[in-house]
Amino acid sequence: MTLNSDWDVIIIGAGASGIMCATTAGYRGKSVLVLDHAPKAAAKIRISGGGKCNFTNLTVTPNHYLCQNPHFVKSALARYQPQDFIDLVDRHGLAYEERDLGKLFCAERASDLIQILRTEADWAGVEFLINTPIESVSYTHTTYQIKTPQQTFNGKSLVIATGALSFPKLKATGLGYDIAEQFGLKIIQKSPGLVPLIFEGRWADFCQNLTGIALEVAISIQNQRFQEALLFTHQGMSGPAILQTSNYWQKGMPLSINLLPRLDLPDEFKMLKKTNGSLTKFLNQYWPKKLTQAWLNLHPFDNLANQSDEAIEAYAQLIANWQVYPSDKAGYDKAEVTLGGVNTDEVSSKTFEAFKQPGLYFIGEVLDVTGHLGGYNFQWAWASGFACGQSLP
Incomplete structure (x- = not known):
């Protein structure tokens, strides 16, 4: 399939934060392309919570997150709260259940939630290109060039939503860190998190x-x-x-x-x-x-x-x-998340744009933000994706 070469927004990563960002930007009239090298979108959603996805928590505060700058998470979490995501799935009639400590899970299967997210993205006009390796990323004249085996895409804005190193079986890679370092951003030392x-x-x-x-x-x-x-x-x-x-x-x-x-x-x-x-x-x-x-x-x-x-x-x-x-x-193969990541001092807490690289954004788990177990990491994905999607020019 040949797509347009030029886009307002290109997002690398078709996970929770990437899809949320894409949909938010798409509803604002932006042309959005989501690229991912994995064979399916939202693979981590599909397998999390024993296949039922603990998609948020009724009580979310900045204290539920680890970050070298503890204030970084406050803005996005305030602007997109658990009730906002609950309202979204309620509009689609998702059946869900509350478990201990405020955890919310899909009542049936996580694929029901993925279908809702993909439907919203379709309504917002988002295009997906899955199973597509990223060969290189470059920047010239205020435009990002993303080279893939199929074609090269140009984006006014580039959003890195690649996730991190946990779940290597789901094709997790360090691509997001590589891109950050390519553009001069610092990385906080990484290690497995939420792990035996x-x-x-x-x-x-x-x-x-x-x-x-x-x-x-x-x-x-x-x-x-x-x-x-x-x-x-x-x-x-x-x-x-x-x-x-x-x-x-x-x-x-x-x-x-x-x-x-x-x-x-x-x-x-x-x-x-x-x-x-x-x-x-x-x-x-x-x-x-x-x-x-x-x-x-x-x-x-x-x-x-x-x-x-x-x-x-x-x-x-x-x-x-x-x-x-x-x-x-235990190692990344047993870890639910990755501690560390892109240093949040390099990124705006309001827009998620890199301070030293215009038009380059980082959201979700690739950042040095790690939530407690219990739906907090997904809430960070929704909140950071929404905040970034709202701010894309």
């Missing part, structure tokens, strides 16, 4: 023995606290609590895990002592028996009736503040 943690030695053995067991915990790290599920795996630990923690964890740091976060353990154990109750039976009320046994093997504790209140309090503290040391993060 790996353990070695006795901790690896402990976790491996409990593979498949999940329980609610609270993990504290760097002034953050996450109370969600932890899952033991054959390599270490995963589950929402661990994925959240991984954004803040660095090598050498311990994790402080409360294995019974809903209980006041010193009081519970002292009451158990008075009634001559069994610690094993008590723990089995809250943990799978296999975990109770593994814990008591690791930290034996004689009959409570024989223990002083101080010893009981110390043991309660052991459970409420279990210190473990991961050895590493």
Whole structure:
């Protein structure tokens, strides 16, 4: 298919932020072309949330994001809020459901949401060219030239919405970073985010023995606290609590895990002592028996009736503040997001245009903005895409 060569806006990346930006600009009368080397648009939407896509969260604040400049996210998040996206899918009759902690998921399948986004893009007159590698990007005389195997396209504005390095199976690449560096923008060091943690030695053995067991915990790290599920795996630990923690964890740091976060353990154990109750039976009320046994093997504790209140309090503290040391993060193939990216000091928080390169914009995950687990990264995609689409000249 041969398309026009000249466009008001060319967007590289047919993911959440790219489609939102394209639609917003298209509705403003701009001619918009979206290019992507992957075989399908919106691949990450399709597989996220177990195929149901956690597309936003009812409570979104700047505190839900990691960025070297914590103020950067405020403008876009204020201008396009969760209710704005909910209104969009409501107009199309999308069935969705609210889960714990304000997370919104498609009730049926993520492809229903993709269909809505593609319909909106069609209505806005957006053209897509998928399965199209980008051979080179250049800039002359206020125009960007994007060379592909099919033809070379010219754009007055170029928007980089390439995503990041997580999900390499979905054709994730570092193209967005390469383009940023080509035009002199700085990159914040990148690493896998929202990713399982790996353990070695006795901790690896402990976790491996409990593979498949999940329980609610609270993990504290760097002034953050996450109370969600932890899952033991054959390599270490995963589950929402661990994925959240991984954004803040660095090598050498311990994790402080409360294995019974809903209980006041010193009081519970002292009451158990008075009634001559069994610690094993008590723990089995809250943990799978296999975990109770593994814990008591690791930290034996004689009959409570024989223990002083101080010893009981110390043991309660052991459970409420279990210190473990991961050895590493799993890689990008297991990561939901990428930490780091294009330095936000190089980009306008209102328009997303690069300060030193006119007409070049960066949105979504390619930027040094990473949300918590729970729909926050998609909300950033919608908000940054909308803000950029509104500002394109």
